Amino acid sequence: MHTSAVLLRRRVLSGFNNIISMKSWEFFVRLGFACAGLLILTGLYFWFYRVLRYLGTVQIIGPLLPWKLTAMALLITFSMVAISGLVTAMTTLYYSFDLKFLFSSPVPVRGIFFDKTVETAFYSSWTLAAVLVPYVFALGRVMNATPFFCAYFLLLVPFVLLGAAFGIALSMALMYWFPTSRTRDIVWLLSSSALIFVYMMLRFVQPERLVRPGSLEVVANYLQFLSAPTAEYLPSWWVSGGMLAFLHGQYGRFAQYCLLLALSVVVVYGLLVYVSKWVYMKGFSGAQEGMRQNAKGLSPEPFERGLVHRELLSRVEGTLLWKDRKLFMRDVRYWSQGALILAIMAVYLFSIRQLPIEGRDLRSLISFLNIAVAGFVVASIGLRFTFPAVSLEGKSFWLLRSAPVSVGRLLREKLVLWAAPSMLVGGVLVAWSNILLDADFFISALSLVTILVTSLAFCVMGIGLGAVFPKFNVENIHQIESSAGGFIYMACCMGYLAAVLSVEAYPVRVHFLGKFTGGATWNWGWLALCAAAYIALNAAAMLIPWKMGLAVVERYEV
Amino acid sequence: MIQLENLTKRFGGLTAVNNLSLTVPKGEIFGFLGPNGAGKTTTVKILSGLMQPTSGRALVDGIDVAKDPVAAKRITALVPDEPFVYPKLTGSEFLYFIGDLYAVEPAEQKKRIPELLEQFELAQWEGELLESYSHGMRQKLVIAGVLLRRPSVVLLDEPMVGLDPKSARMVKTILTDLARDGATIFMCTHILEIAERLCGRIGIMYDGSMIEAGTVAQLRARASKELAAGIGSRVTLEDIFLDLTAARQCAPL
Numbered sequence: 001m002h003t004s005a006v007l008l009r010r011r012v013l014s015g016f017n018n019i020i021s022m023k024s025w026e027f028f029v030r031l032g033f034a035c036a037g038l039l040i041l042t043g044l045y046f047w048f049y050r051v052l053r054y055l056g057t058v059q060i061i062g063p064l065l066p067w068k069l070t071a072m073a074l075l076i077t078f079s080m081v082a083i084s085g086l087v088t089a090m091t092t093l094y095y096s097f098d099l100k101f102l103f104s105s106p107v108p109v110r111g112i113f114f115d116k117t118v119e120t121a122f123y124s125s126w127t128l129a130a131v132l133v134p135y136v137f138a139l140g141r142v143m144n145a146t147p148f149f150c151a152y153f154l155l156l157v158p159f160v161l162l163g164a165a166f167g168i169a170l171s172m173a174l175m176y177w178f179p180t181s182r183t184r185d186i187v188w189l190l191s192s193s194a195l196i197f198v199y200m201m202l203r204f205v206q207p208e209r210l211v212r213p214g215s216l217e218v219v220a221n222y223l224q225f226l227s228a229p230t231a232e233y234l235p236s237w238w239v240s241g242g243m244l245a246f247l248h249g250q251y252g253r254f255a256q257y258c259l260l261l262a263l264s265v266v267v268v269y270g271l272l273v274y275v276s277k278w279v280y281m282k283g284f285s286g287a288q289e290g291m292r293q294n295a296k297g298l299s300p301e302p303f304e305r306g307l308v309h310r311e312l313l314s315r316v317e318g319t320l321l322w323k324d325r326k327l328f329m330r331d332v333r334y335w336s337q338g339a340l341i342l343a344i345m346a347v348y349l350f351s352i353r354q355l356p357i358e359g360r361d362l363r364s365l366i367s368f369l370n371i372a373v374a375g376f377v378v379a380s381i382g383l384r385f386t387f388p389a390v391s392l393e394g395k396s397f398w399l400l401r402s403a404p405v406s407v408g409r410l411l412r413e414k415l416v417l418w419a420a421p422s423m424l425v426g427g428v429l430v431a432w433s434n435i436l437l438d439a440d441f442f443i444s445a446l447s448l449v450t451i452l453v454t455s456l457a458f459c460v461m462g463i464g465l466g467a468v469f470p471k472f473n474v475e476n477i478h479q480i481e482s483s484a485g486g487f488i489y490m491a492c493c494m495g496y497l498a499a500v501l502s503v504e505a506y507p508v509r510v511h512f513l514g515k516f517t518g519g520a521t522w523n524w525g526w527l528a529l530c531a532a533a534y535i536a537l538n539a540a541a542m543l544i545p546w547k548m549g550l551a552v553v554e555r556y557e558v
Numbered sequence: 559m560i561q562l563e564n565l566t567k568r569f570g571g572l573t574a575v576n577n578l579s580l581t582v583p584k585g586e587i588f589g590f591l592g593p594n595g596a597g598k599t600t601t602v603k604i605l606s607g608l609m610q611p612t613s614g615r616a617l618v619d620g621i622d623v624a625k626d627p628v629a630a631k632r633i634t635a636l637v638p639d640e641p642f643v644y645p646k647l648t649g650s651e652f653l654y655f656i657g658d659l660y661a662v663e664p665a666e667q668k669k670r671i672p673e674l675l676e677q678f679e680l681a682q683w684e685g686e687l688l689e690s691y692s693h694g695m696r697q698k699l700v701i702a703g704v705l706l707r708r709p710s711v712v713l714l715d716e717p718m719v720g721l722d723p724k725s726a727r728m729v730k731t732i733l734t735d736l737a738r739d740g741a742t743i744f745m746c747t748h749i750l751e752i753a754e755r756l757c758g759r760i761g762i763m764y765d766g767s768m769i770e771a772g773t774v775a776q777l778r779a780r781a782s783k784e785l786a787a788g789i790g791s792r793v794t795l796e797d798i799f800l801d802l803t804a805a806r807q808c809a810p811l
Contacts, residue, residue, distance in 0.1 A: 319658035323644065330646040330687070395642035402606045403659045404632040558608040 007102075015393020032275060033487060039132075045134035051141045067244055074236035077128050078163045084124035084506060092120045093168070093280070093489035094175060094287035103284065117190045117269070120168055121241040125160035132156055143247060149189060155239050160262040161274045162235045164269045172272070175283030191333055195342045196336075235261060313416065314403055320413040324389075336375035341381055345429060348377065352433045360438060361515060367439035368508050371447050371454070372497050374429040377491035378455050381425060382418075386462030387489050388480040389414040390553065391471045407553045411463055411546070426455035442511050458493055460542040465489045467549025470556060496541050504535045559584050559590040560605065560711060561740050565614035567600050567650075574600040576766035577614070582759075584710070587733060587743040589753035592763030593803055598746040599639070602713050605744065606636040612685060617744075618711045618807040632660070635709035639716040639746075645689035649680050652688060656703040667706070674702040678725070690734055694720035701729060712736060714745040728758055762802055769800055 022030075055065035093116045102112045133153065140149025242257030301322060306316040328334050347543065352370070357363050390411070393400060400410060430451040434444040469485025506526055514520025560582040562614070567575040574595040582588040590598050603609040604616050607627040618621045623630040643652055650671060657667040675681040678698040688696060697720050704712060718726045733756060737743050747753050753760055754774055761771040769775060777798045 243559075315661065317660060319655060322658075323647070323655055326651065327644060327646045396644050398608060398636070398638055398642065399644075400659075401608050402631055402634070404628045404661075405659060406628055454589075536783040555610065557610065558603065 002055040004105050005545055007111065007115040009108070022500070028483060030348070033484060036491075041130065043136050044131065047140035048135045049141060056142055058192050061288065064221065066139060066142060067240060070135075070243070071240040073135065074132075074159070075234065077132060078159070078234060081125045081160050081163030081167035082170075084128065084169050085120060085164035086478075087167070088164075088478075089120045089168045089171035090123040091176075091478075092116050093171060095282055096475055101284070101285065102273050107305050109277050109281050110273050113280045114273050115457070117168055117272065120151060121161055121164040124164045124167060129160045134405055138338070139243075145247060149243075152239070152243060155242060155258065155261060159235050159239050161265050162261070162268060165265075165272060169272060170269075172276070172279050172283060174280045175286060178286075185380055189336055193336070193339060194382040196340055214532060235264065247289055251357055299444070313413075314409065317409055317413045320410065321417055322402075324417050326415070334419070337384060341425065344348055344377065345481060346427065348374075348429060349432050349436065355437075357437075361512065364439040364443040365508075365512065367434050367437045367443050368504075369449055369501075370430060370433050370437075371450050372501060374433070374451055375458070375493070375500075377424040378422060378451070379458050379490060379497075382422060382458045382462040382493070383481050383486055383490060384477075386414070386418045386459050387424065387466040387486060388477055389418060389463055390467045391398040391474065391480045394472055396475075397472050401556075401558050405466075408548055411467060411549060414463045415459060418463070419456055422459040423452050423455040427452040443508070446504065446507070450504065454497070454500060457496060457538055457541045459474045459543045461492055461496070462489060464542075464547075464549035465492065466547030467553045468545065470553065472558075492541075492545070499537050500534070503530050506530050559617075559619055560588075560744055561615070561617040561620075562601070562605075562613040563617070565601070565604065565616055566612050567597070567604060567609065568612045573603070573766050575611075578741050578766075578768055579614075580761065580771070582719055582742050582744055584742055585737050586758045587737045587745065587756055589757030589760040590744060590746045590763065591748075591750065591753060591760060591799055596763035597697075597766040598763055599715055602636070602744070602746055603716050605711075606634060606689070607631050608636075615689065616636050633709055634711045634713065635704040635707065636710070637697070637700050637704060637714045637717045639719060641693070642699045643688045643691075643696055643699065645687060647688055648685050649688065649691070649695075650675065650684040651698060653703055653706060657706055660707040662707050670706055677728075678702050692720070694722060694725065697721060698725055701732070705732065708739075709741065711742045712744070714743070715748075716747055717745065718747065718749055750795045762799060764803055774798075792797055 045239060050068070052066045055069060056063065078547070087432040093113070096116065099116075108352070136149050136152055136156070142389075145148070222468055229501060238257045238260050242254050242261075245251075245253040245257065253494050303325075304313070304322045307313045308315055313321065353364065357366060425450065430446075430447050434447060438448070465485060466480075469488070471480050471485070474480055507530060510522055560580070562578050562580040565578040566573065578601065579595075590601065592598050600609065604611050605618065605623060605666075607630060608622050610624055611720050616632050618630050621630045621633070623634075644655075645780050647655065654667055654675065655670045656662075657664075657671070662670075670680070678701070680695060680702070681697060683691065683695065691699065697717070699715065703809050711770055714733075717729060721729060730752065733743055733745070733751050737758075745753075745757065759771060759773055760777060763769070765778070768781065772780070774795055778796070781793055781801055
């Protein structure tokens with residue numbers, strides 16, 4: 001207990017020092033982010049409220065639907081916290097910077113484990129728990145019980161803690177039974193693949209059929225499905241069941257669910273801490289073993305040599321490209337994320353195919369608006385791959401900084417590496433969507449060209465802004481993505497998308513008006529203005545972050 | 559050759575290097591000593607282009623590091639105290655990467671890299687990822703990377719930390735050979751025995767300023783009378799170092 005208090009004290013002191021050493025501009029930046037976050041949560045509240053209110057109005061089955069949705073939402077949240085717990089635990093429990101220091105100190109293994117478990121549980125669950133807040137508020141408003149529903153936030157704490165415990169337990173089991181790097185990588189990849197499979201299955205079963213009872217063969221089965229508990233042995237049902245029991249005045253049953261949740265947290269975490277004495281040390285020891293590669297290295301390899309030979313890249317850029325490609329191919333976490341991107345693309349195109357839209361003109365209009373959705377997907381992928389590209393040089397950055405390599409070359413190489421995949425993802429999403437939607441030629445061509453330029457712009461912005469906000473001393477990539485810089489990158493991408501759609505609105509409007517009136521009447525002055533605005537927008541979106549990134553990295557002191 | 563002209567580096571209110579002027583000619587091994595926080599690593603970082611000075615100039619072979627960093631880095635090699643390298647590259651891949659980065663001819667790389675791996679007893683590990691290397695092995699690999707490109711200025715920050723005795727002796731021989739071939743060696747170290755045996759001249763930093771510089775004999779001659787009276791002709795570099803720094807900090811041992 002004394003050890004845990006000492007370890008906790010260092011966190012409190014670090015947090016306190018972090019606050020008091022904050023400069024005024026940093027304070028305002030953080031305040032800005034907090035306000036933006038609050039705004040997003042408010043938006044989510046209204047959206048949840050609308051959906052829940054609509055479900056409540058569906059005839060006959062209306063009263064059942066919000067509860068079914070709640071149970072499913074909590075189940076999904078629970079599984080997401082568990083996955084997040086697994087990913088976070090892999091880093092915090094086994095690869096944190098301070099672990100070697102802690103393990104070399106006279107601190108019991110259980111003390112270290114408890115300290116790291118608290119950290120894991122917090123980081124893996126707080127964002128998902130925050131998203132649940134507007135949902136619970138919205139549900140309370142729909143059920144006319146808002147003040148009472150506020151009390152349920154207390155239930156959400158043990159709920160997310162249990163979700164995180166699943167991830168922590170799984171990571172401990174993986175590290176215990178597969179302590180060496182290679183086997184752990186394979187298991188990691190298989191686990192990720194399984195999660196991707198579950199994600200795809202969830203989408204392919206078409207949950208939208210929930211509000212279309214006619215789509216199920218037997219209505220009785222449907223009603224039975226709605227009234228049955230959703231995964232009743234999991235904490236997600238204990239929370240939704242507890243809510244339902246309280247609303248119906250079944251206070252005894254409500255107390256049972258509360259007790260069940262609280263006791264489960266105590267038992268599960270107690271067990272984890274208990275077994276950690278035997279399990280944790282073995283896993284930590286294995287985590288320090290490197291992977292045996294046995295690869296004979298020659299750099300650069302034919303791919304880069306070809307680019308250098310054709311004078312598309314300088315020798316240094318070819319070497320850097322080779323290095324980044326090698327590091328990418330050898331990091332198994334990238335593979336699973338690559339597979340996840342393919343899954344997202346498949347689900348995306350499946351959703352487009354399922355859109356119930358009649359009429360070619362309307363489908364063409366959707367195709368134009370699809371630029372925004374595809375752009376969002378490309379920006380999100382950029383947040384994972386292009387934005388951290390500079391920061392991922394990590395502590396080895398001294399090698400490049402002390403080498404005769406200009407910062408411009410370094411950034412150009414990153415752009416060469418990521419531009420083609422980024423444009424490929426955007427291009428495939430939009431081109432395939434256009435085919436599925438049977439969009440007309442003008443919209444197809446416009447949307448395809450737009451997404452290709454947008455993907456390139458996002459790639460440039462990602463690398464440029466990633467260089468403006470470098471984080472070389474992080475324990476995992478999530479700290480880069482979730483940093484202030486990551487938020488600014490996403491905000492810039494969204495602003496860019498809105499501006500692009502606004503600029504292109506004029507030609508699209510004239511195009512559709514022409515379809516309805518039998519011939520388009522182009523105002524060439526307006527068209528030229530739109531073209532000039534589009535060029536200026538892209539020039540600004542690409543040049544400003546790039547130049548800023550160059551200046552920051554050139555001044556960066558290792 | 560290394561020239562530092564009124565070099566100053568400030569971090570907010572803290573002056574890490576204060577108006578430092580120094581010339582290290584070709585072929586000399588210069589030892590840079592001082593207590594922790596004296597400004598040694600900051601000086602090395604400025605010389606290697608990892609940091610920019612607040613004022614003053616740092617020149618390597620006449621090239622201003624701040625004004626033409628790429629040209630300066632082409633002839634400079636750095637061995638930092640913490641040899642962070644790309645964990646997912648193998649030992650030989652890392653050396654080929656360094657060779658390409660510094661434009662070493664491919665034929666030269668193919669010839670020299672196996673020799674260097676053999677010399678540093680890393681040949682049996684050449685196909686292993688660097689994440690499995692020990693601190694000392696990574697340090698040896700970084701030093702092998704320096705030898706691959708034969709720089710004219712070598713900056714070393716605690717190069718012997720983590721090296722086994724055999725490797726440490728080999729590195730000492732290598733540094734002596736490099737200096738004999740005309741390279742300028744600038745070495746920060748806390749191991750006074752190495753500085754005493756290896757360095758032509760020694761500079762002692764304290765609180766951002768160089769408080770003394772010269773050969774060991776010159777430093778010994780300048781040692782305080784109390785020290786000479788107490789120890790006589792057996793005055794070592796350690797005695798001198800402690801005498802000079804303790805005079806500003808605490809009582810001598």
